[in-house]
Amino acid sequence: MQLRSIPSSQLTGSQERGILWLQVLVTGSEVEVLPTLSSAHKLQDGELRLKWTCRCGHQAFDDFKELERGAVVDFANEMMAAGYISHARVSNQEDGKISKLRMKVSNVFVGARRRMSRLRSTTLPTFSISGSASSIALRCLPDRKCRWLHMCFKKRPYATKLEPLHVCKDEQRNDFTDTTFFKALRNAYHTQRSWKENLLFKLKKIEFVEFELCPEDLVDHIVPDKLPPSVDEYDFLPPPPLKKCPPIGAEHMMHLFTSCSAQPPNSSLYLRHIPKRIDKALSFRADVIVGNTGWGLHFVEKLNTSLAVTVLFAISLILGIVFAVCWSILKKDVQGAFGVASYVTSVVTLAVMTWQMWSI
Numbered sequence: 001m002q003l004r005s006i007p008s009s010q011l012t013g014s015q016e017r018g019i020l021w022l023q024v025l026v027t028g029s030e031v032e033v034l035p036t037l038s039s040a041h042k043l044q045d046g047e048l049r050l051k052w053t054c055r056c057g058h059q060a061f062d063d064f065k066e067l068e069r070g071a072v073v074d075f076a077n078e079m080m081a082a083g084y085i086s087h088a089r090v091s092n093q094e095d096g097k098i099s100k101l102r103m104k105v106s107n108v109f110v111g112a113r114r115r116m117s118r119l120r121s122t123t124l125p126t127f128s129i130s131g132s133a134s135s136i137a138l139r140c141l142p143d144r145k146c147r148w149l150h151m152c153f154k155k156r157p158y159a160t161k162l163e164p165l166h167v168c169k170d171e172q173r174n175d176f177t178d179t180t181f182f183k184a185l186r187n188a189y190h191t192q193r194s195w196k197e198n199l200l201f202k203l204k205k206i207e208f209v210e211f212e213l214c215p216e217d218l219v220d221h222i223v224p225d226k227l228p229p230s231v232d233e234y235d236f237l238p239p240p241p242l243k244k245c246p247p248i249g250a251e252h253m254m255h256l257f258t259s260c261s262a263q264p265p266n267s268s269l270y271l272r273h274i275p276k277r278i279d280k281a282l283s284f285r286a287d288v289i290v291g292n293t294g295w296g297l298h299f300v301e302k303l304n305t306s307l308a309v310t311v312l313f314a315i316s317l318i319l320g321i322v323f324a325v326c327w328s329i330l331k332k333d334v335q336g337a338f339g340v341a342s343y344v345t346s347v348v349t350l351a352v353m354t355w356q357m358w359s360i
Contacts, residue, residue: 048063150211150294152222165185178263178267182257206257211295224246235275248274
């Protein structure tokens with residue numbers, strides 16, 4: 001299965017006027033062309049949507065701004081060749097409401113099936129000898145083979161802090177793959193968070209950023225969707241100039257970080273695309289002006305709204321049941337008791353829906 005571009009010379013006059021698809025999906029010898037005669041849902045100029053289906057069944061899409069023709073199609077081919085996705089479509093139009101609803105329903109069933117399979121699976125504990133990042137780094141010779149990933153985490157209440165991650169060898173002293181890389185990312189992210197932060201905040205997205213390093217490893221002037229201008233100090237593919245923006249889809253990266261159950265064990269696609277600093281991690285230098293600029297990943301968080309909904313549900317449930325029982329005992333009016341309890345529950349439900357509508 002491979003994606004390719006169709007030259008405009010191969011389209012008939014009616015197709016060239018009506019089609020909104022810039023790329024098509026090639027399956028075997030058949031070309032899947034999806035024409036449309038309306039441009040009401042067309043994306044902005046230069047933007048393409050990559051709709052993908054993961055090997056685990058999860059469906060989503062990522063929007064890219066294509067800076068070099070064919071870059072999004074090439075990336076989709078890389079993802080399929082690496083074994084991440086089983087199906088992909090690239091277009092310059094948005095999906096309809098019915099298509100989005102169908103995708104959400106499908107993901108709900110896929111997630112439920114994944115959770116049930118995890119509950120049924122039983123694994124024996126494994127034991128391994130692990131070392132710290134500094135001790136592993138000493139064994140990476142020569143120094144030019146060491147790679148450091150810059151991670152920008154939120155430091156409450158208002159600051160952002162730099163945490164470098166050594167990505168040369170994993171805990172078993174083997175070369176990193178995408179599987180061990182995302183495992184290290186998850187460990188680093190959850191290690192620096194307190195239980196209060198885990199309760200009140202959740203991860204929204206992971207973005208490629210350019211930043212300025214300040215004293216005490218604090219980070220400022222964060223600019224998203226930026227990559228290093230050269231490969232002199234950073235190791236990543238493809239080399240500059242940037243061919244698409246963002247370099248990697250945020251939805252697919254979040255899926256791999258949070259819930260993917262069918263990640264290829266030996267692939268290093270993401271590890272190659274993410275910029276890693278050569279030799280040593282960036283450190284603040286007070287004697288230079290432009291030498292404190294770095295590139296890495298920024299973990300963007302948002303308030304955990306599901307916590308507020310859960311608390312309101314629990315409060316309305318407890319208050320409704322307590323009031324219904326007390327009113328039934330004292331007034332001998334079961335119907336009136338549960339009528340008032342239903343009113344309390346409906347008011348809380350409308351309050352939650354109103355809050356969600358205003359927060360969109």
